Amino acid sequence: MKLFTWIMFCICRFIFGRVQRLWWRITGTAKTLRQIKDGQLYEKSAHVRHIIWKCKWDELSPTDPSKFITTHSHFDHPRCILGDDVNLTFIDENEAYFAQMPLSVNILSSDLSPFLFAAIFNHVYRVIVMPISSFHRIADEIGDPKTKVLLLSNTGRCGSTAVTQVLESVPRVVTMSEPDSFTNIIMLREKLSNEDLERFIQSMIRITCKPLKSNPQLICIKTKSMDFNHADIDARLFPDMKHLFLYRNGKETIQSFYHAFGFLPRVKLFHGMQTTRLAHRLLPNLAKFLWSMLMVPNLPWLQDPELMIKTSMVGMMAGHWSVLCHNYIRFKEAGMDIKAFKYEDLLENPQHVCERLLEYCGLPLECTEELCNALKHDSQRGMLRSRKGMKEKDNKYLIKWNNPDVLAEVNFFCDQVGITRIGKPTLLPDTISSLS
DSSP states (O other): HHHHHHHHHHHHHHHHHHHHHHHHHHTTHHHHHHHHHOOGGGGGOEEEEEEEOOOSSSSSSOOOGHHHHHHHHEEEEGGGGGSSSEEEEEEEESSEEEEETTTOTTTTTTOSSSHHHHHHHHHOHHHEEHHHHHHHHHHHHHHSSEEEEEEEEEEESSSHHHHHHHHHHSTTTEEEEEOOOHHHHHHTTTOHHHHHHHHHHHHHHHHOOOTTTOOOSEEEOOOOGGGGGHHHHHHHHTOOOEEEEEEEEEHHHHHHHHHHHTHHHHHHHHHHTTHHHHHHHHHHHHTHHHHHHHHHTTGGGGHHHHHHHHHHHHHHHHHHHHHHHHHHHHHHTTOOOOEEEEEEHHHHHHHHHHHHHHHTTTOOOHHHHHHHHHTHHHHHHHHSSHHHHHHHHTTTTTTTOOOOHHHHHHHHHHHHHHHOOOTTOOOOOOOOOOOO
């Protein structure tokens, strides 16, 4: 039923878009948009649009422009995005999209959703679009963050969402879990020069960390796992930003990935294209899409088409985990100021780990008890794959670790980047959660 609704939505969006463009030419809206695109009319370059229909194929897909059918409302000054009710939701090389929510909704609260992109989709009622020139200009007006910022990078499936919600329990700490804009940067890296890419990252972080009425003492941004691939650039542009890398032993991480994402139609579709030679010939960009999002571009052996075609879904998840751990070590060796934080330590010694977390963030140790209590909540509440939902699919998505072919495939990726083999405990350098 969801797929049918999505197909109908796409058809309606296509037809509506053609009619709308004609109507905008008649009303003069198209002329104003052309002037804005040419760098004129900065003071009214924010195009405010009402949403009349929004639709997603699956709940974990990004909240991007393709999910909305909108109508013209009015043109406004780019400063209209400075309110607490507006959040950056999507950027490409041409435009930036912002979502506006009702003032009564605290979009950053994990009670709405564990993930910001999902909360935004559920509550957005208007979209604000501006050209990249205006995006950079308003970012320059905002300037660098005025408060402390913690970038919580991670391998995925390692308790990072729980840690984010734990920090949320501390007074005057604002958390943002998986904003889509950080992931948009991954998709831009092949389209932009290094200089332009840094400019985009700088503007994106400035706008994400804009001043808030609540005047927080810390803004914690938990990114998606693949977003760690540009964390070294983030650190270079914002040297005062603190960085933590959350990880978990490989076997448990990969199994959890398979539980959480192995059933998703979107993942199955892109992996199916990735492993089909015909798709690589006819639709090479789509065939490589999932691989290019999960793997880093600066390791030549990962760009081998034969490797993409032969790698199973479990192998791809193992490659993602091992490459991220490798990147952490690589970033540290290059001089990046970053610490690691291990999920297993949090389970074994929650009080000690919460104290170390507060200490690293510069937060009062008196909040330790609150943090420990916050760990008891289901961090995935509000999503289809909560702890309760996970149990229903456990048997179907159990990895056969006793199969030598499975072990050989996952360990291939570990060996390639020099990371501990699957099944053995992993300890990354400078793991601050460790008792030792």
